[in-house]
Amino acid sequence: xxxxxxxxxxxxxxxxxxxxxxxxxxxxxxxxxxxxxxxxxxxxxxxxxxxxxxxxxxxxxxxxxxxxxxxxxxxxxxxxxxxxxxxxxxxxxxxxxxxxxxxxxxxxxxxxxxxxxxxxxxxxxxxxxxx
Amino acid sequence: xxxxxxxxxxxxxxxxxxxxxxxxxxxxxxxxxxxxxxxxxxxxxxxxxxxxxxxxxxxxxxxxxxxxxxxxxxxxxxxxxxxxxxxxxxxxxxxxxxxxxxxxxxxxxxxxxxxxxxxxxxxxxxxxxxx
DNA sequence: TAATTGTACTATTTCAAATAGTACAGTATC
DNA sequence: GATACTGTACTATTTGAAATAGTACAATTA
Numbered sequence: 001x002x003x004x005x006x007x008x009x010x011x012x013x014x015x016x017x018x019x020x021x022x023x024x025x026x027x028x029x030x031x032x033x034x035x036x037x038x039x040x041x042x043x044x045x046x047x048x049x050x051x052x053x054x055x056x057x058x059x060x061x062x063x064x065x066x067x068x069x070x071x072x073x074x075x076x077x078x079x080x081x082x083x084x085x086x087x088x089x090x091x092x093x094x095x096x097x098x099x100x101x102x103x104x105x106x107x108x109x110x111x112x113x114x115x116x117x118x119x120x121x122x123x124x125x126x127x128x129x130x131x
Numbered sequence: 132x133x134x135x136x137x138x139x140x141x142x143x144x145x146x147x148x149x150x151x152x153x154x155x156x157x158x159x160x161x162x163x164x165x166x167x168x169x170x171x172x173x174x175x176x177x178x179x180x181x182x183x184x185x186x187x188x189x190x191x192x193x194x195x196x197x198x199x200x201x202x203x204x205x206x207x208x209x210x211x212x213x214x215x216x217x218x219x220x221x222x223x224x225x226x227x228x229x230x231x232x233x234x235x236x237x238x239x240x241x242x243x244x245x246x247x248x249x250x251x252x253x254x255x256x257x258x259x260x261x262x
Numbered sequence: 263t264a265a266t267t268g269t270a271c272t273a274t275t276t277c278a279a280a281t282a283g284t285a286c287a288g289t290a291t292c
Numbered sequence: 293g294a295t296a297c298t299g300t301a302c303t304a305t306t307t308g309a310a311a312t313a314g315t316a317c318a319a320t321t322a
Contacts, residue, residue, distance in 0.1 A: 071297095105221075144310085169267080169269090267319075274313075281306065287300080
């Protein structure tokens, strides 16, 4: 189940894009799978169809999905997904790490913090990192 | 010199807060130092005085600076600065690392990427991580 | 006194995001 | 063919945070 944060500074359509990518990578969504229709998805998520449409359009532009009028939207067969997400996340991390370094934060502290994230089980379907 | 990105999704006043914090940590701004006046800073940065005021108010609330009517705004003596920034950046990194993990990105890749950030010299006064 | 400081307002503007609604073309099903 | 679904393409409107514009006042400095 996809949960959106309507209060976030991150636009809904971008959150949606990220969620779909994540579902695809963890295998809850597989190549060739049909995504919910723009209208149904919007209804289920409680947002406007145009918002879903924008997310789909972006995803298609990025080669993640493809859409056919009258049929629907489907996860693309070619999975550049993982490498694409990988690049995306690593880039984010590098950017923040860069700033952190500028502020005199030690590399070891960052390593420790991130290693801690990777400890323990991957059990919950929660999308937010717990505090 | 502080350069703001007026196109960024991040509000100007937040960018300004971050910049000031960074200047403080790297020692370009020292405890007790007087910050530019709201009006002068706004003029220099090319933004509205209210925007600077908001940044200062936030910084004072966080204990980074203190302001006295008629005198000015000054960097606080008590430097919780570093620990405060540290917490802030580590939290950001953890959050993204969490998402990255959810997407099946390996720990080693993250470590490698971040270590690369920490290689080389700290020479430029550029604030953005180069691509 | 004059100039500067921070602070506190209100009003207005700006802009991206989101919503609302309509319309049209392609597909599937009966 | 008829109906219902799909994606797509618009326009118009609303919303809300951010930023701007302007004024006013109290405290400090010179």
